Amino acid sequence: xxxGELGEFGLISRIxxxxxxxxxVITGIGDDAAVTALSPxxxxxxxxxxxxxxxxxxxxxxxxxxxxxxxxxxxxSDIAAxxxxxxxxLLSLAVPPDTPLEFLDAFTRGFLAMAAEHGVALIGxxxxxxxxxxxxxxxxxGEQEPGRIVRRSGACPDDDIWVTGTLGDAALGLExxxxxxxxxxxxxxxxxxxxxxxxxxxxAAVGRALAEAGLVSAMIDVSDGLLADFGHIAELSALxxxxxxxxxxxxxxxxxxxxxxxxxxxxxxxxxGEEYELAFTAPAANRxxxxxxxxxxxxxxxxxxxVTASPEVTVxxxxxSTYAPQNKGYNHFT
Amino acid sequence: xxxGELGEFGLISRIxxxxxxxxxVITGIGDDAAVTALSPxxxxxxxxxxxxxxxxxxxxxxxxxxxxxxxxxxxxSDIAAxxxxxxxxLLSLAVPPDTPLEFLDAFTRGFLAMAAEHGVALIGxxxxxxxxxxxxxxxxxGEQEPGRIVRRSGACPDDDIWVTGTLGDAALGLExxxxxxxxxxxxxxxxxxxxxxxxxxxxAAVGRALAEAGLVSAMIDVSDGLLADFGHIAELSALxxxxxxxxxxxxxxxxxxxxxxxxxxxxxxxxxGEEYELAFTAPAANRxxxxxxxxxxxxxxxxxxxVTASPEVTVxxxxxSTYAPQNKGYNHFT
Numbered sequence: 001x002x003x004g005e006l007g008e009f010g011l012i013s014r015i016x017x018x019x020x021x022x023x024x025v026i027t028g029i030g031d032d033a034a035v036t037a038l039s040p041x042x043x044x045x046x047x048x049x050x051x052x053x054x055x056x057x058x059x060x061x062x063x064x065x066x067x068x069x070x071x072x073x074x075x076x077s078d079i080a081a082x083x084x085x086x087x088x089x090l091l092s093l094a095v096p097p098d099t100p101l102e103f104l105d106a107f108t109r110g111f112l113a114m115a116a117e118h119g120v121a122l123i124g125x126x127x128x129x130x131x132x133x134x135x136x137x138x139x140x141x142g143e144q145e146p147g148r149i150v151r152r153s154g155a156c157p158d159d160d161i162w163v164t165g166t167l168g169d170a171a172l173g174l175e176x177x178x179x180x181x182x183x184x185x186x187x188x189x190x191x192x193x194x195x196x197x198x199x200x201x202x203x204a205a206v207g208r209a210l211a212e213a214g215l216v217s218a219m220i221d222v223s224d225g226l227l228a229d230f231g232h233i234a235e236l237s238a239l240x241x242x243x244x245x246x247x248x249x250x251x252x253x254x255x256x257x258x259x260x261x262x263x264x265x266x267x268x269x270x271x272x273g274e275e276y277e278l279a280f281t282a283p284a285a286n287r288x289x290x291x292x293x294x295x296x297x298x299x300x301x302x303x304x305x306x307v308t309a310s311p312e313v314t315v316x317x318x319x320x321s322t323y324a325p326q327n328k329g330y331n332h333f334t
Numbered sequence: 335x336x337x338g339e340l341g342e343f344g345l346i347s348r349i350x351x352x353x354x355x356x357x358x359v360i361t362g363i364g365d366d367a368a369v370t371a372l373s374p375x376x377x378x379x380x381x382x383x384x385x386x387x388x389x390x391x392x393x394x395x396x397x398x399x400x401x402x403x404x405x406x407x408x409x410x411s412d413i414a415a416x417x418x419x420x421x422x423x424l425l426s427l428a429v430p431p432d433t434p435l436e437f438l439d440a441f442t443r444g445f446l447a448m449a450a451e452h453g454v455a456l457i458g459x460x461x462x463x464x465x466x467x468x469x470x471x472x473x474x475x476g477e478q479e480p481g482r483i484v485r486r487s488g489a490c491p492d493d494d495i496w497v498t499g500t501l502g503d504a505a506l507g508l509e510x511x512x513x514x515x516x517x518x519x520x521x522x523x524x525x526x527x528x529x530x531x532x533x534x535x536x537x538a539a540v541g542r543a544l545a546e547a548g549l550v551s552a553m554i555d556v557s558d559g560l561l562a563d564f565g566h567i568a569e570l571s572a573l574x575x576x577x578x579x580x581x582x583x584x585x586x587x588x589x590x591x592x593x594x595x596x597x598x599x600x601x602x603x604x605x606x607g608e609e610y611e612l613a614f615t616a617p618a619a620n621r622x623x624x625x626x627x628x629x630x631x632x633x634x635x636x637x638x639x640x641v642t643a644s645p646e647v648t649v650x651x652x653x654x655s656t657y658a659p660q661n662k663g664y665n666h667f668t
Contacts, residue, residue: 026377026480027483027485030486030570031416031485031486031487031570032381032412032413032415032416032486032553032554032555033379033380033381033412033413033415033416033418033474033476034379034380034381035377035378035379035416035483036377036378036380037377037378037480038372038378043360043369043370043371044369044370044371044372044378044475045367045368045369046367046368046370046422046424046457046458046473046475047366047367047368047424047458048424048426048458048459048460048471048473049426049460050426050427050428050460050462050469050471052428052462052463052464052465052469053465054465055428055462055463055464055465056462078366078367079366079367081366081367082365082366082367082369084367088380090380090381090382090473092382092383092384092471093384094384094386094389094469123380124380124381124382125382126382126383126384126471128384128386128389128390129386129389130386130389130466130469131386131388131389131466131467132464132465132466132467133465133466135384135386135428135464135469135471137382137384137426137460137469137471139380139382139424139473140367141378141380142367146360146371149361149369151361151365152364152365152366153365219366220366221366236364236365
């Protein structure tokens with residue numbers, strides 16, 4: 001069955017039937033607007049992301065369930081980067097009428113599974129037909145106490161620059177797909193990298209924990225590449241930074257694939273987008289407490305550089321010499 | 335200059351430069367998420383709409399400034415239908431890279447003018463490239479006291495059914511465009527109808543005033559046609575209704591054009607979408623107070639029917655006989 005046969009209201013019912021209630025939801029799907037209540041003393045955090053077929057995803061790479069998961073994950077990651085608690089989501093879909101119903105069902109299953117994993121309730125959205133590809137627009141709302149919200153602008157000179165997880169995996173995964181690999185026929189190492197791209201895990205719990213412990217001065221999620229994203233922290237904090245290339249956390253799979261694909265470049269770890277790790281700054285005095293918090297959360301994090309008073313962001317090698325990256329991050333339209 | 339030459343961050347800066355601050359905005363555009371504070375005792379109202387080129391609008395009909403206005407107007411209309419106060423908006427755009435910068439500038443000007451007219455602050459969004467047409471996704475947030483929010487589900491038997499403004503104008507305007515009329519070469523009457531379609535005025539002030547005065551039991555905006563939209567009230571209130579065809583408010587322009595285009599049909603007033611008027615139900619005892627409130631607000635409204643305990647929605651003629659409409663409202667994908 002195709003979406004065109006089901007109709008708009010059929011599609012909405014089908015999505016709504018799988019939706020669980022959530023904290024603070026007074027009226028969810030089905031009225032002109034959703035009604036929600038913030039927890040006492042909390043401020044509202046809001047972010048939105050659009051995913052366009054053949055720009056952000058390709059159906060030949062992205063199975064619909066992982067596409068549904070990722071559509072929400074990238075928005076949860078924005079709430080994580082503010083130290084917030086994700087709460088409510090809106091999902092809008094422009095769907096080509098010949099889309100099979102199974103595709104939409106699997107997409108919804110993935111989206112709602114990611115929502116359940118992070119305590120997010122789907123409270124509304126919009127559906128319409130598309131004459132071109134599938135377009136997905138997700139808005140997420142979260143909450144946090146005013147004093148605990150972490151902005152990009154709070155970094156201080158001599159703060160450590162930290163990164164969670166590993167960098168470059170998703171970017172190298174994308175390179176493998178662009179070279180013609182298909183998710184269905186890859187090695188275990190390749191599959192790990194491709195999964196990082198197709199099914200990222202937003203660092204919601206750890207972002208919130210860092211904020212609530214008051215340990216970090218500025219935070220951002222790595223969606224455009226560490227160099228560009230730390231650049232946003234530097235710009236908004238009116239500071240700069242030194243990033244140590246050799247300190248960047250690389251996965252064993254990243255290292256293995258890089259050895260077997262010599263045309264790929266280590267700059268992927270520096271400038272590769274879509275990692276959805278967190279980059280944050282924190283006073284050196286908090287180093288031990290951050291290590292302990294990370295150990296408890298089961299997520300790795302390590303210092304990769306230092307915030308500087310001078311406004312340039314530079315990358316240095318182990319011998320102290322400056323490294324000039326070939327690629328500085330992702331920019332739409334260019 | 336084309337958007338492709340400006341780049342993503344250039345486009346964001348260009349939009350952000352025109353943005354005014356708003357009530358409750360703590361951190362607007364430029365961080366991972368916007369931070370806002372609800373007024374004390376208020377609940378949050380949230381709604382989202384997607385507009386797709388060649389589905390919801392055509393560039394040959396829709397000049398970019400009015401397209402910008404309408405993109406926000408349809409969302410403000412949803413907050414109006416809940417009796418809420420519109421506050422904050424997020425704007426996401428998927429833009430073909432060859433879009434002229436002037437188009438985006440005029441679109442933004444229109445969007446921000448509509449925002450200013452209704453006290454709405456643009457607090458965030460997303461921009462990306464599109465390989466097909468322009469896709470616009472707007473999320474709006476508003477607020478209202480819990481006891482004053484008006485839902486679709488609150489109608490009672492014997493309540494009056496009311497409609498603001500006039501019906502059928504936008505639908506007949508669309509019919510004129512579809513028959514080949516261009517906005518640049520039409521009569522004054524035709525222009526009025528086409529303007530209702532291309533530049534609707536959301537009934538935000540009057541929706542809020544009705545809710546705050548406690549005069550209405552259920553409310554919805556007329557976006558799919560009165561018959562379909564009152565049908566949503568009836569369904570969620572587990573009731574029905576009788577609509578008097580002769581009571582529907584028609585503009586002089588609608589009547590004039592209908593006379594000169596005999597192929598057009600009076601069902602446009604019953605089932606035509608995109609009117610963005612409000613349909614609401616209210617006890618007959620509130621009739622005089624509603625008339626007074628409407629007079630004060632400068633918006634016309636009139637009773638067009640009665641809520642019934644039996645669950646059917648029927649349309650009747652002046653002689654009491656049942657009328658069978660040819661068209662029951664707009665449904666995407668069909």
